[in-house]
Structure formats: structure tokens, C-alpha cells
Amino acid sequence: MTFVQLIDCRTSRFDEMDRLMDRWVEQTKGKRTATHNMIGKDRSDEAHFVEIVEFPSYEEAMRNSRLPETDRIFNEMVALCDEMPTFTDLDVVRDEQLNADTVRMFFETLGTRGELPPMNDLLVEDYHDHDPANPQDVIGMDAARREFAMWRAGFDFSFTIEDQMAQGDRVCTRWTWNATHKGEFLGIAPTGRKVSMTGTTIHRCSPDGKIAEGWWQYDRLALMAQLGALEALER
Known part of the structure; x- marks a missing residue:
């Protein structure tokens, strides 16, 4: 079952976070299990961002989270946030293209x-x-x-x-x-x-x-x- 993780965070340093995501993509090439990554900015709050990461399954998401590169990038991401980000784990029950x-x-x-x-x-x-x-x-x-x-x-x-x-x-x-x-x-x-x-x-x-x-x-x-x-x- 497809699995999606929502990462909700606040940051005034998005440009730095964006470069951090580029580094994660480069460093995990050939090893990561994420299939789709998207970041959205709240139109009513320019410091509020939501990242959506898609995986083939929950098990693949957990394998991705155990990569040393993911752990290192996560710690750097938290340092760029104004407060601790929140995570929502979702099993996709309906997906229409x-x-x-x-x-x-x-x-x-x-x-x-x-x-x-x-x-x-x-x-x-x-x-x-x-x-x-x-x-x-x-x-x-x-x-x-x-x-x-x-x-x-x-x-x-x-x-x-x-x-x-x-x-x-x-x-x-x-x-x-x-x-x-x-x-x-x-x-x-x-x-x-x-x-x-x-x-x-x-x-x-x-x-x-x-x-x-x-x-x-x-x-x-x-x-x-x-x-x-x-x-x-x-x-």
C-alpha cells in the first residue's frame, strides 16, 4: 500500500532548507526509497511549509529513514526550523490520477x-x-x-x-x-x-x-x- 508522510514545519530560512533538500537528493541517489517529494508554502503564512513525501509502502519509508544520509539531513533540517516539525503518517486508501x-x-x-x-x-x-x-x-x-x-x-x-x-x-x-x-x-x-x-x-x-x-x-x-x-x- 502506498505510504505518504506529511512534514509540517515553520522556517524563515527556506532557501537554506531548499539547498539542504538538494543535498539529500544527491547523497541518497541509488539508495533512497522515496518516489515523490513535494514542498508547498502556505499562501497565508510565508513561514509555514508542508513537505509531502511518497513511498511505495510503509516498510520502504522506514528503510529510507534508516539511511545515514536521511538521519543527518533530518537533524540539519530541524536546526533550520523555527520550531520542531510535526509528522503525519498516511496509508493511501484512494489515489486517482x-x-x-x-x-x-x-x-x-x-x-x-x-x-x-x-x-x-x-x-x-x-x-x-x-x-x-x-x-x-x-x-x-x-x-x-x-x-x-x-x-x-x-x-x-x-x-x-x-x-x-x-x-x-x-x-x-x-x-x-x-x-x-x-x-x-x-x-x-x-x-x-x-x-x-x-x-x-x-x-x-x-x-x-x-x-x-x-x-x-x-x-x-x-x-x-x-x-x-x-x-x-x-x-
Whole structure:
């Protein structure tokens, strides 16, 4: 179970504490078990800071605390505080990556059979799509729907999410696309073939949680080979 420690402190020497944290990161490289560290400053009290440190588990947090570098840095940190910091230990019982959930829903929606559902709850109106296979970027909800419709007219398909990572407003998804060629696609008559393709997409999400921009990289050459298009060119 993911474990989070909150360190609440007051200090008028934050610049020194910030440099101290840099030293801890450098000295514990390859040994620390913390996976995420964040420090926030109270907007109503400039001397009040809260540090949030995330670990894979409580046991890993305890292993991290036993590092001699952690113990030494902690003592130096206390000396920089105006008063003794307080610690709150938390087992994470709910952890939602909301932008990642939106992106997953986007991929599921693209593969929906029948009429393409409205995507107003997933995409911003001026959504910007970057696809190296297109001579120009696709910009705007209507243009994006036309692009999606071209793929949906040519194939019945679904995405399998292999890996997904979210950081800030970006979500990176590694996916596998499995499809049946049911209709004309880029001038290729329907073959009925089962085809697949792998790719990675990076999405940027807007502050209101919708997808604002997408960058696609995928193996279209392998897809065209599976459709027999390369065989025709070689004759």
C-alpha cells in the first residue's frame, strides 16, 4: 500500500532548507526509497511549509529513514526550523490520477461500436492533434471527429493500454491497437483482415480536466504491410 508522510514545519530560512533538500537528493541517489517529494508554502503564512513525501509502502519509508544520509539531513533540517516539525503518517486508501482516467476514457470512446459518442466532456473545443502521418495538424473538435471517423469507417478496433504515466498536465500512454479491416482506408478496399499496431500518445490536459492536445507516434508502416499495401507497391 502506498505510504505518504506529511512534514509540517515553520522556517524563515527556506532557501537554506531548499539547498539542504538538494543535498539529500544527491547523497541518497541509488539508495533512497522515496518516489515523490513535494514542498508547498502556505499562501497565508510565508513561514509555514508542508513537505509531502511518497513511498511505495510503509516498510520502504522506514528503510529510507534508516539511511545515514536521511538521519543527518533530518537533524540539519530541524536546526533550520523555527520550531520542531510535526509528522503525519498516511496509508493511501484512494489515489486517482484524474487526467489519466480521462485519457483512458478517450481511448475507450474511440473504439466504441456504432455512432461516435459526443466527446465534449473529453476534448476542449479547440483540441490540437499532432500526427506525423498527416501533412497538417488537426485543429478543432469538428476536425478531430472527422479524423477519428476516418479510422472508425475503415476498422472495427479497440485499444489495449499497456503502460500509462501521468505528470502535471501530461499523460503518456503506450498502447496496442487491434482491429478488423471492414471498410475502405486510404484507398485500400476492405480486406476483412485482423491487424494490429503499437504506438505511444502524449496528451496535454487543460485545467478543467479535458484533453487539449495530443502527439501520436505509431507503426503505420506495419499496418500498411498487414493490409497488403506494400505488396502492391513491390509488384
